[in-house]
Amino acid sequence: MSYKPQLTGSWWLKHRFFKAYMLREATVIPLAFLLCSLLAGAFSLQDPERFQHWQAFMSNPLVILVHTLALTTSLYHAATFFVLFPRVMPIRVGNYQLPARYLVLAQWGAVWLVVALFIWLFAFGGQS
Amino acid sequence: MSNHMPKPSRRQGLHFEPLWWLLFSAGGVCFAVFVPAVALIFGVLWPLGIIDISLAQLQGYYSSLWGLVFTGAVIFLPAFHAAHRIRHAFHDFKLGGGSTTAFICCGTAAVVSFVAIWAWFMLPG
Amino acid sequence: MRSIQVLRYLPEESPQPFLQSFQVPVTDSTSVLDALNYIKESLDPTLSFRWSCRMAICGSCGVMVNGIPKLGCKDFLRNYPNDLIIEPLAHLPVERDLVVNMDSFLRHLEAVKPYLIEGKNAADSSQPNRQTPAQMARYQQFANCINCGLCYAACPQFGLNPEFTGPAAIALAHRYNLDSRDSGKAQRMAPLNSKNGVWSCTFVGFCSEVCPKGVDPAAAVNQGKVESAKSMLIQLFSGRAIGGAGQ
Incomplete structure (x- = not known):
């Protein structure tokens, strides 16, 4: 039961x-x-x-x-x-385990890079 | 299916979950990395008049190969990401979530992706 | 003294479980298990619950404390200044009071063969199995599991589908798959590859939150998805059936 x-x-x-x-x-x-x-x-x-x-x-x-x-x-x-x-x-180079916070920071870096790219393309017409 | 195969089928025990999961994961990366910028530019800044985008400029960008890359990274993969999560939400709510739900969700994502690629081909250039 | 509530189930008295309040003495170091033992010794000897080591290593005293899976010996009354409700572990059949039937968990655990399987990676049986610290570091995190079952009580996917292999079993399968001395990966992949294996997980991640030993079963399950995807691709192209038995 x-x-x-x-x-x-x-x-x-x-x-x-x-x-x-x-x-x-x-x-x-x-x-x-x-x-x-x-x-x-x-x-x-x-x-x-x-x-x-x-x-x-x-x-x-x-x-x-x-x-x-x-x-x-x-x-x-x-x-x-x-x-x-x-x-x-998890990314491992030989016996070295890459700390998670670097991977997280790198991904946020990619987000801001893409935002910057789009602003450059559309607000500045892709011209420097 | 034939039942006088010489050895067990190489498809024995296989299913589509890994495929949906790989599309989901790739779509999750694109959703996180590309969609914020796209939502910011096309969903907020342009409609509010903060930046000005002309049709000719969009046509120029979109008709190039970059337009196809955009379609893949911002429509195709995120669509499969969304389909996967919606399908699992049905399971979580105890409203299905089996192969029928998977077929409907992934099928919708496939149609959306197909239409998006068709839109790119329709554009001269 | 303070009041705590315990969900009782005494099938010969009542077919329905019911909450019962008890007054227990409390100090800063009173654990949930201490409170249960006080009830059993001084208030109601019919109260049933499992316990053994009192030091978070035997994994027997798992209960739900205010709806969260906890080890009774590792959780303290001082953490709950207001209400405190102790219930049996979720998602498992309850036999009596706080005693759950762990059979389904043990069945899943057995299916993934959580032990070293000899084969090409094992040393000659006359020799000890050597392993470098780096090889050990690859799996050590997942080896801390004590089979307490808290992660099963935390996992809504196991609650929705009891056939899901579940967090601890998959974490232990992954632990042996990562072990340089093991040759049993092919045998473990069959249950992991199935729809009730790694693919039932949606990375809710609560299993890793509640683990009293700091294991990250959610990571193991999702690393298992990568491994399963690889294994199924290899099968598709090489024609070797997953599972390896007799192939």
């Missing part, structure tokens, strides 16, 4: 750690919206009128709000994902 409590679909509400996990998983929802916006953008490049429609869509305050959310959650995703990388693929 024994009993076994069954998990319900709301198990993740019981603890702060599980809520943070679900928040991490939920970062893909604003991402999915951004991907659809970009996909529409890719098609709008064929024709100036469609491009104007896309620009109007992207400038809708609600859309800007969701995209701001996508920016925020992409950074949250980055913060959670970068610390996992050295645990999944």
Whole structure:
């Protein structure tokens, strides 16, 4: 005679750690919206009128709000994902184990490098 | 499937999880490294009028091979990343998460990726 | 004195588990296990729970303390100034009070063969197996597991799917796969490669948070995904079946 409590679909509400996990998983929802916006953008490049429609869509305050959310959650995703990388693929040179914090810092460096590249490309037209 | 194979199939015990996981992982890196910049430029700064982007400039960049790289790193891989997480969320919520959910989620990501690559090919240049 | 609550299950008295309050004496060094022992000796001899070493090495006294898996001997009442509820480990069938049935955990552990398997990497049986400190450092972290099962109580994927091999078993499989003296990796990859092996993990990571010995089972499971992906690719292209038995 024994009993076994069954998990319900709301198990993740019981603890702060599980809520943070679900928040991490939920970062893909604003991402999915951004991907659809970009996909529409890719098609709008064929024709100036469609491009104007896309620009109007992207400038809708609600859309800007969701995209701001996508920016925020992409950074949250980055913060959670970068610390996992050295645990999944520890880098070892001979007998030297590369400290995890260097790998995390290098990944953040890559994020800021890409931001700088995009600002250079689009705010300065790729000119120095 | 034939059942008079001379030796056990080399596919015995194999499944697609490693493939979905590799796409998920690569997509996770792209989501973390490339998406913040893209969301910042196209989602916030440009719509708010802080920076100005012209159609000709976008066409110029996008019709080059870099446009295809952009499609791969910002649409294709993150789409599979999102599909994987959504599929596992269904499992976490006890709403499925088996092969049917996997087929629907990864199938959607595949369609999105295909459409994105098609958009690139449609652009003259 | 302070009040603590214990989830009781006495199947011959009631088919439902119920919470019972006890008043226990408390000092700065009273552990959860001390409180349980006080209850058993002075208040209610029918209370059932497992314990042995009192020094966080036998791994017997795992319980949920306010919903978090803990070793009773390593967790102190001073950490809980307010409510304190002690329950049996989650995700496992409960036999009586705080005693859970560990059979499913042991079955998963057995399946991954967590011991050195002799073969081409082992020394001649007349010789000792030598290992350099660097070779030992590769697996030592994962060798600290004491099989207490806290990580199984922490893992929602094991809670959702009891067939999932689970954190400790995969960490120990990885520990032996990384050992330079071992030749059993091919045998361990079959259970790890299956959908209920490493692929059931979504890197919630709570297993590594609750581990009382500082093992990082989540890292082992996800390093195992890399190994499993490699092993399955090799099988696909070389035609050698995973598992290695008889191949």
